[in-house]
Amino acid sequence: MVSIVIVSHSPDLAKGVHALASQMTQGKVKIAVAAGVDDPENPIGTDAIAVMTAIEDVYSPQGVLVLVDMGSAILSTDTALELIDSEQAANVHVCAAPLIEGAMSACVAAAAGMPLEEVINEAHTALVAKYTLLDQGKKLPGTGSVQDNTSPELPAAEDEITFEWQVQNPHGIHARPASAIVGTVSPFDTQIWLECHGTRVSARSINSIALLGAGQGDNLTCIASGNEASQALQAFASLAENHFNESIDAPAVPVSHQQHHQAVRQQITRHQDGRLSAIAASEGIAIAPIWHYRATMPKARDRDYLGYGREWALFSDASGAAQKTLAELAEQTAMTGSQSDSEIFTAHSQILTDPELVETIKQRLKEAVNVEIAWSQLIEKTAQAYKDSPSDYMQARANDVYDVGRRVMGLLIGEAEQQITLTEPVILVATDLSPSDTAQLDPAMVKGIILEQGGSTSHSAILARSLGIPAVVGLNGVTAKCQEGQLAVIRGSSGEVWLAPTAQRLEKARREQDSLDRQSKLARAQAMEDARTQDGKALNVYANLASLEDAQQALCHGAEGVGLVRSEFLFMDSEQAPSEQSQYESYAQIAAAFGDKPVIIRTLDIGGDKPLAYLQQGGEDNPFLGCRGLRLCLQNVEVFKVQLNALLRARAKSPNLQIMFPMVSTMEELNQAKYLLNGCYEALQDSGIPAAMPEIGIMIEVPAAVANARQLAKEVSFFSVGTNDLTQYVMAADRGNDRVSYLVSAAQPAVLRMIEQAAQAAHEAGITIGICGEMAGDPKLTAALIGMGIDELSMSSNRIAAVKQAVRATESKLAEQTAGKVLNAATLKQVMSLL
Structure with missing residues (x-):
């Protein structure tokens, strides 16, 4: 496919053209920008080196079309062509077409797969339609007449077939519908035209389509002839x-409101100051030399078969040793991060002990296949099954399967696990890191991480945050762009990387790093103090946890209570449902550890994405929209009653214990849950077993709960907003899908407005509202949340100190003003700039 380079004196102009062209082509075309110069006082100009880099970044053997604005842009481009490889330069064409119109037309043509010559022609004729529509003449210098692009006199072919449609689009067939038409029909091997007002034009030319002037109510005829005519017409x-991918019920959204969507879809952006931008994964500043890490899967030995008994013994020994190591990694991660992060390795152990996987290995060994070959084939097949899943969340788990496979294979062939041993601090650069690789990193030696793959919700990103290592992910091709030993800078909070930074950039990064270190030390020193704003308003800062070990850690970090106990981890650690007694003991111990401080225990939150072997959950095409949370509990009443009994008994021993129900959407669900809880309480009372009714709350994590918030608030004592799930449901973006990761931010304006609505409903009913998603642990958002009326924030223990410090730096009235501004923001970028 032909690539496009935009050369302009103005960075702002070039970025705008880039965003518009990307939107027109849905990101299908590689577009690079070379605009302005690296001089803050005089930024207007062009730079030959920047032009050369832009051409190299998007180079395609099919050709590169360079569009320039004026003057030195042409000279800089000529110089750039002298600097690049002569074979590449031969495939680069500099075009004199108007920059904006030419870029739009060229990009649409390139997206349709047209050759370079046709893309050039589309760019050159870009102004024809504009002049015609403005009635400013029929002839343009350097172009053909309007009729050159139309064929009203074209004789009909014998095999022509047609389809007629009355245009209903409010603005007719303008640029976006025309772009959609070109992209739809161009792949077919056929001749295809559009006809309107007695004029016939090529349906492969966006300019020609625009010339038709097909407005709302006009009849548009599509005519096709040739091999794939019927398919093209269909x-x-x-x-x-589908109205050419537009809504006909409302006016079209201005492009400026949509530019952010396409701009952020391109995960990597090269800026004029040498900065690379990708996906922010873990906060902090890192300054260190680059070090490349390459993980490899040990190769299976091609050896003689030793007999089923011996081969099975080899596998059993390797599997047992792997499970022991995974348990140690889980414990180590729980100590340095949190219990919930450590569950990544519990999940790996579950992969290894999966009954179907074990049975398959047994069968292959009985077929006289040696265990290394059998294991290698099975891991590849299992990982491929994950990759082929329609769920992006499940696709991401293929890396976990490979991690387990690599661990066991090393044990089978006697090859020691690949160790990351360093003698000096580095920034680690890799294609990807497995959870096992990440867990063994020493933060004293690995100062930062840059990965080509992954998203902010990948396991490697989660563990990097747990270890406190600044990290950037999704930086495609970075390994080839940097050399070992080359100094680099990472800003993990913004996803920015500087390779070979200037002295000025290094000094700025060091100052920023020193400032962050001072803030962190001060926050840790004051972690045990209350969190009060400058004008004395108290905010409860709680911890999220999953075990008694987490509870001890939370108290050491200054937690004032527990906003979320993930009870499902009791269920996931067992091959059968935990007994009432074991649950009672766990809940009572956690509650007791916090004395009179509140402890909120969430009832079983499980679903198709977190299966339990002993629950018949069934497969679901989209588990995140399926039977999970309270829905699943209400369909497995006996399991649910056991948990409710345990909670009621624990409440009798610990008055600070409260419960909340997850995934509540309707009043009927809440009423059913309360009915079961009351029934369990009465049954325990009748049996003479000590029990007490706790305060009841619900999770606000689906839009329906926000819409029903005023009614739900009358039936409970508190709300707790689960921003991780609320974000993915509001934004219709799977939080495990890297391709839509730019949408998965709790700071999205739509999500913030949902939180505000829930807060208003809670306060009108006289109940409290907290947040227990990752958003709660982000100090940048603390002031805005205070201003929105949030009463409680609950987070991972290692974030408590920083959030408390953010509360102390806040003044209530200013927080309200901040909240008002972010709630009126139109884009995520505007929200983040305000914060």
Whole structure:
């Protein structure tokens, strides 16, 4: 596919053209920008080196079209062509077409797969439609006439077939619908035209389509002839019935409101100051030399078969040793991060002990296949099954399967686990890191992480945050762009990387790093103090946890209570449902550890994405929209009653214990849950077993709960907003899907407005509202949340000190003003700039 380079004196102009062109082509075309110069006082100009880099970044053997604005842009481009490889330069064409219109037309043509010559022609004729529509003449210098692009006199072919459609789009067939038409029909091997007002034009040319002037109510005829005429016509008909991918019920959204979507989809952006931007994964500043890490899967030995008994013994020994190591990693991660992060390795152990996997290995060994070959084939097949899943969350788990496979294979062939041993501090650069790789990193030696793959919700990103290592992920091709030993800078909070930074950038990074270190030390020193704003307003800062070990750690970090106990980890650690007694003991111990401080225990929150072997959950095409949380409990009443009994008994021993129900959408669900809870309480009372009714709350994590918040608030004592799930449901973006990770932010304006609505409903009913998602642990958002009326924040223990410090730096009235501004923001970028 032809690539496009935009060369302009103005960075702002070039970025705008880039964003508009990307939106027109849905990001299908590689577009690079070379604009302005690295001079803050005089930024207007062009730079030959920047042009050369832009061409190299998007180079395609099919050709590169360079569009320039004026003057030195042409000279800089000529110089750039002298600097690049002569074979590449031969495939680069500098175009004199108007920058904005030419870029739009060229990008649409390139997206349709047209060759370079046709892309150039589309760019050159870009102003024809504009002049015609403005009635400013029929002829442009350097172009053909309007009729050159139309064919009203074209004779009909014998095999022509047609489809007629009345245009219903409010603005007719303008640029975006025209772009959609070109992209839809171009792949077919056929001749295809559009006809309107007696004029016929090529359906492969966005400029020609624009010339038709097909408005709302006009009849548009699509005519096709040739090998794939019927398929092309059917594709066009489907597009037309979808109104050319536009809504006909409301005016079209201005492009400026949509630019952010396309801009952020391109995960990597090269800036004029040498900065690379990707996905922020773990906060902090890192300054160190680059070190490349390459993980490898040990190769299976091609050896003689030793007999089923011996081969099975080899596998059993390796599997047992692997499980022991995974348990140690889980414990180590729980000590340095949190219990919930350590569950990554519990999940790995579950992969290894999966009954179907074990049975498959047994069967392959009985077929006289040696265990290394059998294991290698099974891991590859299992990982591929994950990759082929329609769920992006499940696709991401293929890396976990490979991690387990690599561990066991090393034990089978006697090869020691690949160790990351360093003699000096570095920034680690890799294609990806497995959870096992990440867990063994020493933060004293690995100062930062840059990965080509992954998203902010990948296991490697989660563990990097747990270890406190600044990290950036999704930086495609970075390994080839940097050399070992080369000094680099990472800003993990913004996802920015500087390779070979200037002395000025290094000094700025060091000052920022020193400032963060001072803030962190001060926050830790004051962690045990109350969190009060400058004008004396108290905010409860709680911990999220999953075990008694987590509880001890939370208290050491200054937790004032527990906003979320993830009770499902009791269920996931067992091959059968935990007994009432074991649950009672666990809940009572955690509550007792906090004395009179509140402890909120969430009832079983499990679903198709977190299966339990002993629950018949069934497969679901989309588990995140399926039977999970309270829905699943209400369909497995006996299991649910056992947990409710345990909670009621623990409440009799610990008055500070409260419970909340997850995934509540309707009043009917809440009423059913309360009915079961009351029934369990009465049964325990009748049996003479000590029990007490706790305060009841619900999770606000689906839009329906926000819509029903005023009614739900009358039936409970508190709300707790689960921002991780609320964000993915509000934004319709799977939080495990890297391709939509730019949407998965609790700071999205739509999510913030949902939280505000829930807060208003809670306070109107006289109940409290807290937040227990990752958002709660982000100090940048603390002031805004205070201003929105949030009463409680609950987070991972290692974030408590920083959030408490953010509370102390806040003044209530200013927080309200901040909240008002972010709630009126139109884009995520605006929200983050305000914060």
